[in-house]
Amino acid sequence: MIGRIDIVIILAFIAYAVAAGFLARAKASRNLEEYFLAGRSLKGWKAGISMAATQFAADTPLLVTGLIATAGIFSLWRLWIYTIAFLLMGFLLAASWRRAGVLTDAELTEIRYGGQPAAVLRAFKAVYFGTFFNCIVLAWVLLAATRIAEPFLLWNQWLPESWFQIVHDLVQRIGVPLTVDPEGPRVWILSANNLISLACILMVTTLYSATGGLRSVVETDLVQFAIMMVSTLIFVVIVIHKVGGLEAIPLKLHQLFNEGRTPGGITPSQILAFDPSQAKDVSWTLLAVFALQWIVQLNADGTGYLAQRTMACRSDQDARQAALVFTVSQVFVRSLLWLPLGLGLLILFPLDPNLDASLIVAERETTFVRGMAELLPAGIKGLMLTCMLAALASTVDTHLNWGASYWTNDIYKRFFCRHILKREPRPSSLIWVARCSNLLILAIAFLIMGQLSSIQMAWQASLLLGAGMGIMLVLRWLWWRINAWGEITCILMSSVFAPVLLWAFPEAEALRLLLMAIISTSAGIGASFLLGPENKELLKEFYRRARPPGFWGPIARDLGQDKQSKWLLTRASTAIILASITTFFLLTAVGTWVCSSPAPSWFPWRGTYLFLLTTIGLGLIPLWWRLGMQSNKKTTAKK
Secondary structure (H helix, E strand, O other): OOOHHHHHHHHHHHHHHHHHHHHOHHHHOOOHHHHHHHHHOEOHHHHHHHHHHHHOOOOHHHHHHHHHHHHOHHHHHHHHOOHHHHHHHHHHHHHHHHHHOOOOHHHHHHHHOOHHHHHHHHHHHHHHHHHHHHHHHHHHHHHHHHHHHOOOOOHHHHOOHHHHHHHHHHHHHHOOOOOOOOOOOOHHHHHHHHHHHHHHHHHHHHHHHHHHHHHHHHHHHHHHHHHHHHHHHHHHHHHHHHHOOHHHHHHHHHHHHHOOOOHHHOOHHHHHOOOOOOOOOOOHHHHHHHHHOOOOOOOOOOOOHHHHHHHOEOOHHHHHHHHHHHHHHHHHHHHHHHHHHHHHHHHHOOOOOOOOHHHHHHHHHHHHHHHHHHHOOOOHHHHHHHHHHHHHHHHHHHHHHHHHHHHHHHHHHHHHHHHHHOOOOOHHHHHHHHHHHHHHHHHHHHHHHOOHHHOHHHHHHHHHHHHHHHHHHHHHHHEOOOOHHHHHHHHHHHHHHHHHHHHHOOOOHHHHHHHHHHHHHHHHHHHHHHOOOOOHHHHHHHHHHHOOOOEOHHHHHHOOOHHHHHHHHHHHHHHHHHHHHHHHHHHHHHHHHHHOOOOOOOOOOHHHHHHHHHHHHHHOHHHHHHHHHHHHHHHHHHO
């Protein structure tokens, strides 16, 4: 239950978000570039914080809490390894994304490739990313949001009975429960409460997102991220105080496990371990996936809303800065808050030893919401609830804006108007299509949300499809020989082998991803060689426009930039490696100290271990900063 001061805090954020939408309305209404890319005027730090706010979905802290309790800190490396992808986007590809001058990553397809295959590929990406993938992600986020709203937003106690009964009857008639306890006696009351909560949140989110475009999305993201950091820090302080201090964490964990409350058979040392030598259920296959997952995924080159924020930056330097700010805030700062919080909640809300094993993860995830409800005082509870609802809004508004860009720029403008109607659409009509697309995407996501239990296989298949495409998406920037047929082949192979791998390895997700990446990438490279490169003049134009680093052979030589292209790749790759080492070393050092984690079994001197990690991590900063930021800046200036 929330108090009046909590409600005031929530309403204040709503008022700000709506105001941001209407303040940006005039500029957003000029054309698609103003609407979807904020006129390419974003400062780097704003774009980076907006990326971090979007990645902080309402279900993310629940996921982290569950992983810490059931698989240990080491399992979070599956999330942290994306640091490499973020830095690759920043140091290697961000400037090229921006210089390409496209509105969506689907449009990039017809800039990089040519002919009918490129058009088909663009249409597929617009439909797949803009509808299928985008709406499933939205549906997952909306369903997860019910876990946040359910204990706090009690509409059945606030609304007149006759009003609430209308929603109650509607939900019951549809027959789709929207609650974490679909078998409970109050299933339809809770479902009605959650439906009203989601409707209110989505009404506000769609209003400012559709009205102000990306500008309003970014402005609300900045406030949401600030609220998230402040409220989470206060939450951490309260939880650690209840535990008895940071130094009490390992002692309390051992006491709990001695009493038999072991979630999933994990030990205290396994929970606290940062390295694989003491982690739970570590195999070479799992380590391989952890090491490669940054590139074996659909957004390996930034494709999606990360590329959208990058393309919206005002300069190449701002685009690189955005990725760096995003990496530091997303991986380093946020993780160091959630680690002690997850451990503290595990101690304060110990697991029921009689709980069925299949329910352990879900039960552990809900302790985050339980901690908010039971531990936070009035005011702080409202701030934290605002943080979580704003996190939902930040994810939803980004996916609405991003998805609408495909529907407007790639489906309506490129194919419906130019291909079918044979005319250029007016800017005003494009803006109306963009705003209406928000509603269409939202409606589709709502329909999917009611069927989530029946699309688990489809979601796993989409992840496999991404694993098959990730490496090829990076290679298209770095290697001139990649053609449209290479990407199409990857998609076809992924579509064919996804159901086969799901059937053959139903419980081995790590092995499935690795096999899919190997099969599809090999087929894609083979197809690119067999069917030959794209037209040389088209490749020259793309190179002049985007100036991608890498192996562009005769294309770069014809333009007198062969050495420069390979030099940029070398410098950026070195910066990525060194910056990744800095991030991982400092995260491990500070996290190990904060969580009282043990040193690796192969390095027993904990103090020396932390000193070496910190010294190396900090010492590398000037090197990768010069390689990744300053040197690229000078190169751009020369051009």
